[in-house]
Amino acid sequence: MTTTPRRFPAFQLIHIVERLGNLLPHPVTLFVLMSAVVLAGSAVASWLGVAVADPRPAAGGDVPPMIEVVNLLNAEGLTRILTAMVPNFTGFAPLGTVLVALLGVGVAEKCGLIEACMRRLVLAAPRRWVSPAVIFAAVMSNTAGELGYVVLIPLAAIIFQSCGRHPLAGLAAAFAGVSGGYSANLMLGTVDPLLAGITQASAQLVAPDYSVSAAANWYFMAASTLMITLVGSWVTERVVEPALGPWSSEQAPVPHGDDRDASRAARETRGLMAAGAVFLVCLAAVVAAVWVPGSPLRDAQGELGAKAPLYGAVVALIFLCFLLPALTYGRVTGTMRSDRDVIEAMSSAMTSMGPYIVLVFFAAQFIAWFNWSNLGTILAVTGAQFLHVLDLPAPALFAGFILVCAVLNLMIGSASAQWALTAPVFVPMLMLVGYAPEVIQGAYRIGDSVTNLITPMMSYFGLIVAVAARYRKDIGVGTLMSMMLPYSVAFGIIWSAMFCLWVFALGWPVGPGSETYFQGS
Structure with missing residues (x-):
């Protein structure tokens, strides 16, 4: 790590991307400019009469109509x-869904529940499991x-x-989990309905009635949590920490534990236990409601198919499953005393x-x-025809798509802004390929996450450098x-x-x- 990063071509490329990214305007301005391009285009x-044949099957075997520019x-x-x-x-789908989910998350954050959960999880871990826990x-x-x-990145360095161990290794491990594993999680959060809303609006260019659930990627992203934890731990202990070398500092080590007063720690423990019990009750109630035959959360056939009302209720469930435990924790600990x-x-x-609301207005x-x-439809049809000619196998096609998203993320650090521009x-292009x-959204989330760690366009990159x-x-952007x-x-x-496996x-x-393949309308 002592070698100057600029000596290596890879780091020279990163610095070139950094300079190019700095030339980009604010995401809101970018949407204004792109909207102007759409109007002029x-x-x-x-005027030029640009049109393509509609790839969707025509009724009665007739010749498909032409899609013309309006x-x-x-x-x-x-x-x-x-x-x-x-x-x-x-009417922009991500607006309401994100705001409703955030009402519950905001209470859980303000009352201290989420911070307490993170701190207890990390501090309670045995020393040899510190990296995975962080x-x-x-x-x-x-x-x-x-x-x-x-909270967690500075705390990880101290731990x-x-x-x-080297505190910068702790900082790197936490940064890798928070930012590099941005889309992975065992729970659904505000990013899930946000991206799903943009995906749904884009899918409706091809299939006007198509609906995308906030839980559309939950299985894969939950499994990705384990992968990020294991791979991140290996990189921390086998690559990053050895490269940093031994840690030596005149500063006395910070105790590995909770140094707050005993009464506050006891209240926090009682609050966590009560909040955990309420969360389990909420979870059991949802499972019971879905499990009952004839449940209104199932579809008309009594199954949990793609059209089941359960998936439309995900945002409301996120709101309640954060709000009710948070109210319980706040009441027990005294951080929430009244309405x-x-x-x-x-x-x-x-x-x-x-x-975000300003961004959504222009993105919408x-x-x-x-x-x-x-x-958009004409570009999608043209791109789909090109992909048909290439006839790439699915893993190669999606690996290329993930790479494109990762490169774009180097210059457009906002997940919602990038997806609103590219989705x-x-x-539609990949839907027309089948x-x-x-699945397209799941692949995007990988590309959007993995380069968060190496782009100064990420909004918290400066904060990480300061910590x-x-x-x-002497640490700088290149060193980080x-x-x-x-x-x-x-x-x-x-x-x-x-993902491909x-x-x-x-x-x-x-x-x-969630389906893997789009069958068309």
């Missing part, structure tokens, strides 16, 4: 843009957004130091979503205009990139291989009710 392409800059198009601006925003807790912290970055505290916690969570307009113009093209939107500087004064690169490479290769070799669904 629709006018020019319509001009959005004529009088009719401008009227539609102005009158539908508000419905585009309020990475597992980091992956699970993604249900609470930035809490893993703000490693207290064990006589005012609960409302304040929810309001605080909504306040933090201000930038872009996706709607892209849809109306038929540019309207890639989802793959289901849920690392406490233990190495070189430290995290082994995780990025290992996660990218193994996660992609796991899971989906195409074993034929397992990526989530409940």
Whole structure:
């Protein structure tokens, strides 16, 4: 790690990407510019008469109709843009689903429940299991957004130091779990309905009635949690920590334990036990409701098929399964004393979503205009025809798609912004080749996660550098990139291989009710 990263071509490429990424505008500005491109492109392409044959089968064996570009800059198009601006925003699927889920998560975060769970999990682990415990807790912290970055990464450095290990190895392990394992989790969080909403809107370019559940990737992402934990632990102990060398500091080690007063620790323990009991009751109630024959959460055939109401209720269940344990924990520990505290916690969570709401407004307009113009459909059909000519095997096709997403993520650090920009093209394109939107979204989530560790475009990258500087004064962006690169490479290769094995070799669904192949309308 003492070698200057710029000597290696790989790190030179990373610095080139960093400079190029810095030239990109804010994601909101990017959506404004892309929307302008759609408007201008629709006018020019319509004037040129751009069209493709509709690949969907025509009724009665007739010749399929042509898909033509719709001009959005004529009088009719401008009227539609102005009158539908508000419905585009309020009807954008990720907006409501994310905000509802965040109401429950926000209370759990504000009352201290999530932080207490992470801290207890890491501190209670035996010393030889510290690396897996840190990475597992980091992956699970993604249900609470930035809490893993703000709390767990500095805590992991302190814990490693207290064990006589290099604190930067602890920081790297936690960073790898929080950011490199961003999409993996045993539980559904706010990112699941967010991405599912964008995927659904993009899938409807091909199949107008298609629905994508927030739980669409749950099976695969839950299994990925174990993979990230094991691979991240191996990289930490066999690659990163040996490269850092032995740790020596004049600073006294921080005790490996909980140094708060005994009464507060006791309240926290009682609160965790009570919250855990309530969570188990909620889980049992959901299982019982689904298990009962004739349950309203099953579909018309009494099965848990893709159209079962259960999947539409996932966001509400996320809200309740966070809210009820959080209220219990807050009541026992005294962090939630009245309804005012609960409302304040929810309001605080909504306040933090201000930038996201602004982003969604412009993203919703872009996706709607892209849809109306038929540019997205024409690009998807053209791209699908090209893929048909290439006739790539499924693993090669999706490995290439994951790589494209990983490279784009180096310059567009926001998962929602990148997917909102790319999904309207890639989802219909790959659907027309024969793959289901849920599988396409699962592949995207891998590419979006694995390069979070090595891009300064990731919003918390500067914070990680600042924390690392406490233990190495001369550390810079390049040094942190070189430290995290082994995780990025290992996660990218193994996660992609796991995806192809899971989906195409074993034929397992990526989530409940999720199909692997799109059968068409």
